[in-house]
Amino acid sequence: MISVFGSANMDLVAYVSQAPKRGETVTGREFRTVPGGKGANQAIAAARAGTPVSFLGAVGDDGFGTEMRATLAEAGVDVERLRRVPGPSGIAHIVVDDAxxxxxxxxxxxxxxxxxxxDEDRAVIAASQALLLQLELPMEAVVAAARAGRAADVPVILTPAPAQPLPDELLDxxxxxxxxxxEAAAITGVTDPDAAADxxxxxxxxxxxxxxSEGALYASRSGERLREPAVRVKAVDTTAAGxxxxxxxAVARAQGRAPAECLRFASAAAALSVQREGASTSMPTRAEIEDFLA
Structure with missing residues (x-):
């Protein structure tokens, strides 16, 4: 089981030929509301990719909160630890252009x-094969979750987005x-990916x-360094690719696959997602990923 401690937002998505510049008004061709948020997106992606997932976070007591909880549950995500709090749910206003x-x-x-x-959150994390974190929740909560994962010897996988200074207590x-x-350049001050990885x-x-479009770079302290090229496809919407x-x-890693296999599996999933519109609605199933790889 993978646990995800993170955000749940309702994505308010406007599709346009070209994104407006400051002070400019443009006419869109379509508008959608799509459950998203980096935490919820990663939870749904992992569940569809073939593993049990528990989501820890919060939604408001509004209609968006009800819809997001239902969407997570329908994707196979355990939402028992998804809090419902007074007030509005998180939202993301997204503009997607024709490119x-x-x-x-x-x-x-x-x-x-x-x-x-x-205490219940900590118990879920301790029972996990991996913990996924992002930075759309308050930093003190992210740090607490990371520490809980480390204390339980659970691998902690952090997406440092949106980019911001990362305290040592988190990275430790x-x-x-x-x-x-x-984000790698913002954290390190280095633009070359290999130098940033170092x-x-x-x-x-x-x-x-x-x-x-250049794929992904993996590096470890053990000396392993891999580059996985991106799969060439026609991108329709890159919103949830990352x-x-x-x-x-995370799913491939939790299954004990080698880093190279994990990268190929993840790259295939991302390639499938960018060919579809929306965030959570674009994520492929395990069968689709395996068929794509085959």
């Missing part, structure tokens, strides 16, 4: 109320850090840098 690029504004809502762990508990190339390995045992990649990678 598949996106820009996102996140308003935390209920996610901002998650400032720590309960992280097993695998999974930034994209921009810098990050001074702080965490394993690094996996996602490089968009979360799909991380969720699938």
């Amino acid at each position: 598949g690029g996106n820009s996102i504004i996140v308003v935390p809502g209920a996610n901002g109320t998650v400032t720590g762990l309960t 508990a992280v097993t695998v850090l999974v930034p994209n190339e921009h 810098a990050l390995l001074k702080r965490v045992p394993e690094v996996l840098i996602t490089l968009g 979360d799909t990649f991380v969720g699938a990678f």
Whole structure:
């Protein structure tokens, strides 16, 4: 079982030919509300990729909260530890252009109320094969979850997004850090991915840098270094590609696969997701991933 401690947002997605510049108004061609949030996305991606998942986080007592809980449950995610709190749920306003690029504004809502762990949360984490974390919850809660994972000898996989300074007390508990190339550069001050990986390995045992159309770079303190090229497909919407990649990678890793196999499995899942619109709605099943690899 994989546990995910993270955000749940309702994505408010506008599709346009070209994203507006500051002060500009453009006409969109479509609007959708899609359950998302980096935590919920990774939970759904992992569940669809073939493993039991427990989600720890919070939604509001509004309609968005009800819909997000139902979406997670329908994807096979255990939502027993998903708190329901007074007030609005988190939302993400997303603009997607015809090239598949996106820009996102996140308003935390209920996610901002998650400032720590309960004893039940710690028990779920301790029973996990891996713990997935991101940075859309308050930092003190993320640190507490990472420490709980480390104390229970559970591998902690952190996506450092949205990019922000990472305290040593957090990184000391992280097993695998999974930034994209921009986040890796922001953390290290180094733009070259290999050099950034070297810098990050001074702080965490394993690094996996996602490089968009250039694939992914994996490096570990043991000296292993791998590059996985991206699968060439026509991208329709890249909104959840990173979360799909991380969720699938965590599943493969929890199954004991070698790093190279984990990268191929995750890359295939991400390639499938970008060919579909939406976040949680774009994530492939295990059967789809295996068929794609075959």
